[in-house]
Amino acid sequence: MRELALHILDLVQNSLEAGSTRVLLEIIEDSSADTLTIRVTDNGRGMDDATRRRVLDPFVTTRTTRRVGLGLPLIDMSTKQCGGYLRINSAVGRGTVVEAVYRHSHLDRPPLGNLAATVKTLVIANPDTDFTYRHQVGDAVFTLATGEITEILGDMPLTHPDVIVWLDEYITANEANLYGGVQHENC
Ligand SMILES: Nc1ncnc2c1ncn2[C@@H]1O[C@H](COP(=O)(O)OP(=O)(O)OP(=O)(O)O)[C@@H](O)[C@H]1O
Numbered sequence: 001m002r003e004l005a006l007h008i009l010d011l012v013q014n015s016l017e018a019g020s021t022r023v024l025l026e027i028i029e030d031s032s033a034d035t036l037t038i039r040v041t042d043n044g045r046g047m048d049d050a051t052r053r054r055v056l057d058p059f060v061t062t063r064t065t066r067r068v069g070l071g072l073p074l075i076d077m078s079t080k081q082c083g084g085y086l087r088i089n090s091a092v093g094r095g096t097v098v099e100a101v102y103r104h105s106h107l108d109r110p111p112l113g114n115l116a117a118t119v120k121t122l123v124i125a126n127p128d129t130d131f132t133y134r135h136q137v138g139d140a141v142f143t144l145a146t147g148e149i150t151e152i153l154g155d156m157p158l159t160h161p162d163v164i165v166w167l168d169e170y171i172t173a174n175e176a177n178l179y180g181g182v183q184h185e186n187c
């Protein structure tokens with residue numbers, strides 16, 4: 001079982017490989033609908049309709065180093081095993097929205113995993129990407145945008161060791177707040 005954080009890395013990686021300069025990652029936990037939604041919206045090159053329909057087939061990839069693309073088929077499979085679905089909306093030259101929906105309470109739903117490490121890595125590894133993270137649990141929301149952070153930091157680079165430590169603590173604390181201050185290792 002893969003933690004959802006790994007699928008999230010795959011999705012954002014796809015957006016970056018598609019040449020996106022702006023990526024929005026949303027995680028929405030809705031207990032009344034009993035859903036956990038992961039949505040990645042980008043402004044990359046997009047996919048035409050035929051490609052979009054075929055990408056769930058593990059033999060489709062635009063990679064030249066390896067024939068098989070596994071990111072989306074694996075996510076598709078894991079959502080279906082948990083009473084959910086994967087939906088892809090895309091427009092060539094405009095961008096893509098990939099939405100993975102899980103039944104929140106499903107016994108087989110993988111845990112989110114280490115979101116703080118995942119988000120921190122995405123921000124630091126892609127300092128030139130306008131990256132926004134938004135996590136909603138019921139009415140509580142935590143958002144983090146690269147643009148805001150770089151503004152606060154001024155001349156200090158995102159990759160400065162002090163910034164990396166601060167980012168980790170900042171995200172971890174805010175993530176815990178979403179669950180009423182209780183840290184959930186396996187939410
Ligand atoms: N956000 C996106 N924008 C544009 N094209 C995308 C996007 N996400 C996926 N694709 C297209 O769908 C194909 C399949 O994606 P998938 O993640 O399943 O495999 P991959 O990225 O090619 O390989 P892997 O994820 O195994 O490293 C990609 O090669 C790319 O052509």
Ligand SMILES: [Mg+2]
Nearest residue numbers: 010014071072
């Ligand atoms: Mg991929």
